[in-house]
Amino acid sequence: MTNASTAVLPQPAGSLLPDHPTFVNEIVGTLSVHSQYVLHGNLRDEFLVGGEIMPLHKALWSALRPSGFEALITYDQIDGIGVYPPNDPAVLQAVERVLGPNVVGRRPSPERLRVHLAKAVGVPEQPPVEAGGSAARSAPAVAPVARPAARVAVVVDHAARLLRAPGQLSEEERDFFLLCQKLASAAKAHTFPGTRQAPLHNPVLWLVDGERDLPAWFTAGVESIRSVAVALPTLEHRLERARLLMPIFPPSIQDVSAAKTDPVEVFASRTEGMTLQAMRRITLLARDRDLGADRVADAVRIYKLGVDDNPWRHSSVRTQIIKGERVISDRVKGQDRAVAKTLDILKRAALGLSGAQANTSDSRPRGVLFFAGPTGVGKTELAKQVAELLFGDAQAYLRFDMSEFSAEHAADRLTGAPPGYVGFEAGGELTGAVRTRPFQVVLFDEIEKAHPLVLDKFLQILEDGRLTDGQGVTTYFTECVLIFTSNLGIIRTDPDTRKRELLVNPTMGYDELEQKVKDAIRDHFTTTLGRPELLNRLGDNIVVFDFINAATARGIFDGQLANVMRKVSTDLGIEVVLSPAARQQLEGMCTADPFNGGRGIGNQLESALINPLARRMFDDDAQPGDRISITGLQAGEGSAGATLWTNVERGAR
Numbered sequence: 001m002t003n004a005s006t007a008v009l010p011q012p013a014g015s016l017l018p019d020h021p022t023f024v025n026e027i028v029g030t031l032s033v034h035s036q037y038v039l040h041g042n043l044r045d046e047f048l049v050g051g052e053i054m055p056l057h058k059a060l061w062s063a064l065r066p067s068g069f070e071a072l073i074t075y076d077q078i079d080g081i082g083v084y085p086p087n088d089p090a091v092l093q094a095v096e097r098v099l100g101p102n103v104v105g106r107r108p109s110p111e112r113l114r115v116h117l118a119k120a121v122g123v124p125e126q127p128p129v130e131a132g133g134s135a136a137r138s139a140p141a142v143a144p145v146a147r148p149a150a151r152v153a154v155v156v157d158h159a160a161r162l163l164r165a166p167g168q169l170s171e172e173e174r175d176f177f178l179l180c181q182k183l184a185s186a187a188k189a190h191t192f193p194g195t196r197q198a199p200l201h202n203p204v205l206w207l208v209d210g211e212r213d214l215p216a217w218f219t220a221g222v223e224s225i226r227s228v229a230v231a232l233p234t235l236e237h238r239l240e241r242a243r244l245l246m247p248i249f250p251p252s253i254q255d256v257s258a259a260k261t262d263p264v265e266v267f268a269s270r271t272e273g274m275t276l277q278a279m280r281r282i283t284l285l286a287r288d289r290d291l292g293a294d295r296v297a298d299a300v301r302i303y304k305l306g307v308d309d310n311p312w313r314h315s316s317v318r319t320q321i322i323k324g325e326r327v328i329s330d331r332v333k334g335q336d337r338a339v340a341k342t343l344d345i346l347k348r349a350a351l352g353l354s355g356a357q358a359n360t361s362d363s364r365p366r367g368v369l370f371f372a373g374p375t376g377v378g379k380t381e382l383a384k385q386v387a388e389l390l391f392g393d394a395q396a397y398l399r400f401d402m403s404e405f406s407a408e409h410a411a412d413r414l415t416g417a418p419p420g421y422v423g424f425e426a427g428g429e430l431t432g433a434v435r436t437r438p439f440q441v442v443l444f445d446e447i448e449k450a451h452p453l454v455l456d457k458f459l460q461i462l463e464d465g466r467l468t469d470g471q472g473v474t475t476y477f478t479e480c481v482l483i484f485t486s487n488l489g490i491i492r493t494d495p496d497t498r499k500r501e502l503l504v505n506p507t508m509g510y511d512e513l514e515q516k517v518k519d520a521i522r523d524h525f526t527t528t529l530g531r532p533e534l535l536n537r538l539g540d541n542i543v544v545f546d547f548i549n550a551a552t553a554r555g556i557f558d559g560q561l562a563n564v565m566r567k568v569s570t571d572l573g574i575e576v577v578l579s580p581a582a583r584q585q586l587e588g589m590c591t592a593d594p595f596n597g598g599r600g601i602g603n604q605l606e607s608a609l610i611n612p613l614a615r616r617m618f619d620d621d622a623q624p625g626d627r628i629s630i631t632g633l634q635a636g637e638g639s640a641g642a643t644l645w646t647n648v649e650r651g652a653r
Contacts, residue, residue: 383399
């Protein structure tokens with residue numbers, strides 16, 4: 001067995017190791033000035049070191065050993081004290097020189113663990129706790145000794161599990177971390193005989209998932225404790241990992257050498273924001289499902305979403321979009337230009353070309369639409385039609401009313417509350433729903449009413465195509481179509497007088513209306529919110545809806561009136577007949593104000609016809625088979641409802 005103390009020749013202190021991850025170099029390069037490190041982030045991944053894949057402890061050891069370190073002392077609450085590398089007598093001897101014999105494998109109490117840490121960094125043991133007083137109050141100021149017994153580093157894994165909650169420490173927890181903080185300040189850098197090293201600390205490395213998992217005061221303003229982020233792998237690392245993994249993929253059906261895209265590059269680009277360990281698991285999944293290198297993208301999608309079927313590849317999507325050019329125009333009336341642009345964006349999404357001009361378009365949502373324009377003109381209705389058009393299912397449609405997300409804390413509703421807060425166990429409304437149905441339309445209604453912190457979530461979705469919830473689970477939006485709606489540019493509220501002013505009107509041409517609305521949207525995101533980057537992510541996906549014209553209003557009225565007549569006939573068995581004069585009168589009342597759009601027509605129809613008709617049928621005890629003839633109507637004044645001049649014929653049907 002190779003002796004650990006002679007296996008590697010020492011290097012000058014602080015030497016950078018170009019074949020090591022950045023966070024390892026950050027630690028090795030600052031050992032002369034920092035005595036403790038809080039490592040957070042992608043700790044459980046695999047790391048590329050000189051072309052070799054290795055876990056965190058091995059990556060740390062490969063960098064510390066050339067600087068003269070004799071051992072890693074490891075600790076967690078399950079396994080207790082351990083050593084790395086294991087099974088090496090020289091390493092075990094070094095640890096025993098520091099901590100004493102028979103400590104490996106034991107699970108020390110917090111008080112005893114603190115003593116072990118003090119020995120490792122070269123600070124005298126603290127006296128025992130006095131009766132009736134805490135260690136923090138009774139212990140004198142610590143002072144460094146000449147030198148630790150050996151050059152070692154201590155790795156405290158799952159350090160956040162040493163306490164119940166960072167903001168709610170028990171007295172014992174508080175004292176433990178306070179004493180560790182004092183150790184960090186008292187520890188000194190040392191040289192060791194027989195080495196050419198400059199003075200270095202024996203560091204303590206705390207491993208946590210999140211930067212705030214330890215008490216905030218533990219690292220705040222303490223220069224001897226350094227916080228180090230362990231980042232997700234870069235594109236360069238993913239490319240190298242993909243090259244190593246590609247031989248494991250089953251033989252491809254297609255000749256990948258003749259393909260226009262390199263499977264290695266596809267693998268690396270599709271796994272942006274993922275770990276090297278995930279790439280290995282994707283490879284194993286591809287092998288189990290017999291997915292060759294030509295189907296790398298499918299393997300990544302299955303791993304991310306957990307589903308084999310990809311509705312975007314169904315021929316029915318193309319058929320539905322072609323069919324939609326006729327169907328949607330019939331259901332969303334008077335918005336030919338808005339419908340045409342929406343269908344263009346959907347065709348692009350179906351082909352997977354959304355954001356194709358970017359280097360990393362594969363991670364973005366399938367499609368993004370921003371519907372803007374007057375109220376009641378079909379924005380929400382078109383969103384519903386898009387869901388049914390793409391997936392043949394009106395249930396593949398998720399709506400969030402952003403007026404409910406105007407408070408600062410509302411962002412937690414989308415992704416779930418952070419650990420330790422109320423509602424943490426429930427998860428996020430948005431992330432949970434998208435994980436359940438990865439292929440769906442997500443509608444964010446009246447986006448201008450959302451709090452800026454909520455908008456930050458959208459920025460991440462639009463750029464990276466993913467969100468990580470409060471429980472640390474990542475949700476991918478790469479197969480979703482996101483639709484935002486807004487009334488920006490229609491009405492402006494004076495900040496001083498609070499009076500509402502119309503910025504556009506039904507007499508404007510579409511080009512003028514479109515420009516005014518887009519200018520208002522640009523001003524809102526850049527000036528009012530200070531979020532120009534969000535506007536840039538939306539790009540040219542802003543679809544402006546026009547006011548409905550007189551002909552469209554009549555068409556909407558005819559359709560809604562027909563719905564009323566059909567429902568009364570089908571559900572109640574009663575025939576309602578409108579005289580030509582009454583119908584003309586009703587149409588004039590319902591279409592008089594085009595500003596309120598189709599929703600306004602429906603509201604007027606309810607007030608002028610449905611309410612008085614229901615009142616008459618109820619009061620006269622109308623029965624199936626009756627016929628009600630309406631010869632005229634009169635609008636109500638004040639709290640009085642509208643009045644119908646009717647004639648009820650019993651059993652006339």
